[in-house]
Amino acid sequence: MVTQDGSGPAILVEGLVKSFGEVRALRGIDLSVPHGTVLGVLGPNGAGKTTAVRILTTLLRPDAGRALVEGHDVVREAAAVRRSIGLSGQSAAIQEELTGRENLEIIGRLYHLSWPHARSRAAELLKQFDLLDAADRAAKNFSGGMQRRLDLAASLVGQPQVLFLDEPTTGLDPRSRLGMWDIIRSLAAGGTTLLLTTQYLDEADELADEIVVIDRGLVIATGTAEELKGRVGGDVVEFTVPDRSRVADAVTAIGKVGEGEPNVDAETGVVGVGVGGRGSEALIEVVRGLDGAGVETRGLALRRPSLDDVFLALTGHAAEETEETGGRRGRASKKRASKNRASKKDAGRAAS
Amino acid sequence: MTAVAAESGAPAAPSLPSSPGPLVRARWAVSDTLTITRRNLLVWLRVPAFLVFTVVQPVMFVLLFRYVFGGAIPVPGEYVDFLIPGILVQTAAFATFGTAIALAQELKKGVIDRLRSMPMARSAVLAGRLVADTGRMLVTILIVTGVGYAVGFRFDNGVLPAILMIVLATVFGLAICCISAYTGLAIGDEESVQAFGLIWIFPITFLSSAFVPIPTMPGWLQAFANNQPVTYVIDTMRALARGGPVEASLWKSIAWLAGIFVVFLPLAVRAYRRAS
Numbered sequence: 219m220v221t222q223d224g225s226g227p228a229i230l231v232e233g234l235v236k237s238f239g240e241v242r243a244l245r246g247i248d249l250s251v252p253h254g255t256v257l258g259v260l261g262p263n264g265a266g267k268t269t270a271v272r273i274l275t276t277l278l279r280p281d282a283g284r285a286l287v288e289g290h291d292v293v294r295e296a297a298a299v300r301r302s303i304g305l306s307g308q309s310a311a312i313q314e315e316l317t318g319r320e321n322l323e324i325i326g327r328l329y330h331l332s333w334p335h336a337r338s339r340a341a342e343l344l345k346q347f348d349l350l351d352a353a354d355r356a357a358k359n360f361s362g363g364m365q366r367r368l369d370l371a372a373s374l375v376g377q378p379q380v381l382f383l384d385e386p387t388t389g390l391d392p393r394s395r396l397g398m399w400d401i402i403r404s405l406a407a408g409g410t411t412l413l414l415t416t417q418y419l420d421e422a423d424e425l426a427d428e429i430v431v432i433d434r435g436l437v438i439a440t441g442t443a444e445e446l447k448g449r450v451g452g453d454v455v456e457f458t459v460p461d462r463s464r465v466a467d468a469v470t471a472i473g474k475v476g477e478g479e480p481n482v483d484a485e486t487g488v489v490g491v492g493v494g495g496r497g498s499e500a501l502i503e504v505v506r507g508l509d510g511a512g513v514e515t516r517g518l519a520l521r522r523p524s525l526d527d528v529f530l531a532l533t534g535h536a537a538e539e540t541e542e543t544g545g546r547r548g549r550a551s552k553k554r555a556s557k558n559r560a561s562k563k564d565a566g567r568a569a570s
Numbered sequence: 571m572t573a574v575a576a577e578s579g580a581p582a583a584p585s586l587p588s589s590p591g592p593l594v595r596a597r598w599a600v601s602d603t604l605t606i607t608r609r610n611l612l613v614w615l616r617v618p619a620f621l622v623f624t625v626v627q628p629v630m631f632v633l634l635f636r637y638v639f640g641g642a643i644p645v646p647g648e649y650v651d652f653l654i655p656g657i658l659v660q661t662a663a664f665a666t667f668g669t670a671i672a673l674a675q676e677l678k679k680g681v682i683d684r685l686r687s688m689p690m691a692r693s694a695v696l697a698g699r700l701v702a703d704t705g706r707m708l709v710t711i712l713i714v715t716g717v718g719y720a721v722g723f724r725f726d727n728g729v730l731p732a733i734l735m736i737v738l739a740t741v742f743g744l745a746i747c748c749i750s751a752y753t754g755l756a757i758g759d760e761e762s763v764q765a766f767g768l769i770w771i772f773p774i775t776f777l778s779s780a781f782v783p784i785p786t787m788p789g790w791l792q793a794f795a796n797n798q799p800v801t802y803v804i805d806t807m808r809a810l811a812r813g814g815p816v817e818a819s820l821w822k823s824i825a826w827l828a829g830i831f832v833v834f835l836p837l838a839v840r841a842y843r844r845a846s
Contacts, residue, residue, distance in 0.1 A: 275687040298589070300689040311680035313609065315616040320609075327605040328690040330598055356616065372684065 226289055228253045228380050228411035229274065233283035236269050243269040245435035246283065251428075253379075256402075256412040258426025260419065260525070266435040267415035268308070271384045274413070275305045287380055304378035308385045310365035311372070314358035318349050318368050321357060322375060329376040343371040347401070363394025370401065381405065383414045387421060399424055419525030429525075433533050446528045452477070452494035454527050455504050457518040459487040464513045471511035475503045481530045492527055493520075599691035606698025607705075610672070614706055620668065624706060628661040628714045635781060636721045643782055647812070651726075654718035655735065655807035656780030659800060661714050662743030663775050665707045667767050669699060669747050670754030674763045677755060682842070696842050700747055707743040711736060727813040735810040738823065742803045745827045746771075748834040755841035774800050799826035 231249035235242075244266045251257045259267050272278040274285055276296040284291060290298040312321050319340050326336030344353045347367045352360060357368060366386065373381060386402065387395040402425055406412055416422050422429045423443040431439040431446070439446060455475070459465045465487055469480050476491035483489075493500035501520050508515055590598070614620050635657065640649040676682045676695075685695050715723075715736065725732040750767065757763045777791065778784075778800040784792050795801055803826075805819040 272683075275683075277683055277686055297689060300687060303687065305684060305687040307680040307683055309680045311684040313613060313681065315613045316609070320612065324605060324609050325688075328602055328685070328688055328694075330601070330690075376688070 226286070227251055228255075228288060229257070229413060230286040231270070231274070231283070232285075234270065234273060234280050234285055235282040236266075236273060236278065236280050242435055244273075244280070247432070247435070247437055249430060249437070251411060251413060253411055254406075254409045255427045256406045256414060256425055258422035258429045259413065259415040259432055260417070260422045260429055260529075261415075261432035262417055264434075265432045267417075267432055268384055270432070271305070271307075271382050271413070271415060275303055275382055276300055301376075302379045304373035304376060304381045306366075306370045306373040306381070306383050306386060308388055310357075310362075310369040312357050312365060312368050315356055317354050318344060318357055318360070318364075319353045321368060322372060325372045325375045331375075339375055343374060347371045361394070363390055363397060366390060366394070366398065367401070370398075374405075378410070380411045380413070383412065385415055385417065387416070387418065395421075419529065423525050431529065431532060439528075439532050443525065446525060447523050449528055449531055452492055452523070453497045453500075453520050454490045454523050455493050455501055455518070455520055456488065456490040457504075457508075457515040459489060459513060459515055461514060462487050465489065467511050468508060468513045468515065471507040471513060472504050473507075475500050475507060478531070479534075481526060490524075490527060492523065492531070595691070599693055599697075602691040602694030603697040603701065606694050607702045610699060610702035611705065613672075614702070623668070624665060624710050625713055627664070628657065628710055629717050631660070632657055632714060632717050632721065639781075645783055648722065650718070650722040651724065651812055652783075652808070653781070654715065654723040655739075655811055656778075656804050657718070658711055658714055658739045658807065659742060659778075659804050660775045660780055661710055662707050662739050663746050663771050663800070665703065665710055665743060666746045666750035667764065667771070668706070669703045670750040670757075670763045670767055671760055673699060673751055673754035674758055674760045677758045678760065692843070693839070696751060696838060699751060700744065703747050704740060704744050707747075708736075708740050711739050711743075725811050727811060731810040731813075731816075735807045738803060738807055738810070741827060742799075742823075745830040745834075748831060748838055752834050752838040752841055755838060774798060779804050799823065799830070802826060 227250045229249060229251035231247055234244050234247040236244040247266070247270060249257065249259075249270075259270065261267050269278065273280050274287060274292060276292050276299050279293055284293075286292070287299045288302040290302070292299050313324075316324070322340035322343055323333075323336045326339050327333070329336075331339060341353075344350050347370070349364060349367060349371070352364060357365060360368065370383070370386065373383075383402065387398050390398065399421070402412065402414065406425070412425075414422075414425060426443070429439075429441060429443060429446060430437055439449070441449075455472075457468075459468050462484070465482060465484060468489055469482060472480065472489075472491060475493065477494045478492055480489050480491040491504070497520050501518075505518065508518075614624075632653070635653050636650055640653060643649060645652040673682075682695065686692075725735075749770075753766055754763050757766060777795050778798060779795065780800065784795045784801070787795055799822075802819045802822040806816060806823050808814070809816040809819065
């Protein structure tokens with residue numbers, strides 16, 4: 219048993235297993251998050267990220283394995299765990315009819331602060347989260363970004379030592395997303411231990427000290443962003459095909475150049491292919507191939523690998539390839555994803 | 571925005587005791603329930619549509635049955651005296667739609683997840699919901715009684731039976747509230763919850779002695795209408811309001827209501843605990 223004096227990790231997970239009927243959401247996950255660090259849990263929809271967060275926040279019981287938060291077992295000492303955590307989920311869990319201030323004051327009261335305490339804590343958080351101007355308007359009139367900030371503020375009312383953020387930027391516009399990143403960075407700088415799930419690879423790259431890649435209920439890689447990029451072992455040639463109907467032709471045309479299957483984003487028309495150490499040589503071959511096939515491209519470039527490429531290299535499929543597009547490769551993710559109740563429909567969209 | 575919570579330091583730091591004793595926990599259970607009750611009542615006051623449904627709709631029903639349908643329905647005595655207890659019970663039952671829908675919404679939005687991940691009393695969300703909704707229901711019942719008085723309804727049996735009638739209507743509403751809370755948490759989808767509510771709340775209120783004397787129904791329907799809790803409760807309320815034998819229907823009402831509490835309160839609590 220890990221003690222609470224800070225000698226053990228803030229979060230320790232061993233052999234965590236959870237099934238929903240026949241669907242095996244988690245198939246034996248191990249995690250360890252040191253105090254004051256940020257762990258990015260990266261994976262596509264249905265990978266098991268939300269299930270893991272729900273177990274760690276005492277909302278679900280695991281079938282097997284154990285999980286400790288601040289040294290407390292999430293099943294046997296759930297009450298102690300709840301006193302040390304904050305949770306901000308995928309949707310804004312706020313009472314829309316009430317004002318931002320009332321939302322935070324009520325949460326404060328439920329943390330058993332006195333009324334004056336709850337009021338001052340709410341005012342403090344509203345100021346810190348740049349919500350003071352809108353504080354006395356009903357939360358339903360807030361923008362999406364403001365609602366998520368209010369939700370995050372609510373998760374901080376009890377001053378948690380460990381904060382769980384389940385896809386904190388899903389569905390946000392790019393500007394709000396950057397604002398959220400700033401907030402998360404300053405929380406981390408303040409010493410809060412953070413576990414952050416995301417399906418956006420750049421987000422994990424930006425925010426996390428350490429990244430765990432989860433796919434189909436298993437941890438398939440662990441490391442820093444740099445270490446994971448090292449796994450791809452080379453450069454990437456990337457370009458955009460403006461005419462989406464020609465994407466397939468482009469992929470055929472460059473078929474023999476790369477060191478693996480090209481990574482294709484059908485929505486944006488971006489195609490990337492790992493070319494190992496043959497950078498400029500491969501670049502010329504790609505240009506010839508595309509020219510020969512008569513496919514028009516934009517922004518052809520040679521670049522260092524991104525985590526997208528890492529994901530492709532690790533799993534054989536792209537991170538964005540979720541239940542919506544995954545069908546053509548016959549993946550069984552549909553069932554899994556449908557078990558994850560929350561609003562994920564808009565998830566893959568902003569992943570560019 | 572610059573500094574954020576964690577660095578903000580401790581002016582308002584809630585130092586949560588590591589393991590509160592039973593007395594502290596009991597006090598928290600009460601204060602958490604009151605906080606949730608207050609929140610729910612605030613939401614109710616903020617949404618004009620809720621007020622319309624809780625107040626205007628039952629009043630429309632009173633007027634509709636008093637002046638449109640009532641003349642065609644022969645009953646012993648004045649129809650308005652027959653009607654008001656029935657309307658009150660229907661009002662109480664319909665009010666519980668709000669309970670089921672609100673819980674389903676909170677579940678969907680993640681509000682219940684948030685509350686369950688906090689160190690608050692586990693019972694408070696459900697208890698606060700039942701208290702607030704029962705309070706809301708009592709307000710509606712009093713308004714409808716007032717409107718009833720305005721259109722000719724009278725308590726002919728004294729003050730205490732009149733109060734008992736109001737109490738019985740409220741307790742009945744609370745029992746139905748438990749069923750609705752269970753369906754809201756177990757189904758978890760607002761539209762489905764609403765549709766399901768129609769399927770059971772409409773029949774139990776209309777297939778009763780609420781609006782017409784049961785002997786006017788076909789035999790097979792009488793068998794149902796005569797032996798279901800809504801009829802017992804309404805018959806008791808009529809006897810309390812106008813005088814007449816109370817006991818038989820009162821005991822049956824109490825037995826049914828107790829049965830509903832015993833079955834559905836634990837079911838609702840279990841659905842809350844397992845909500846996901």
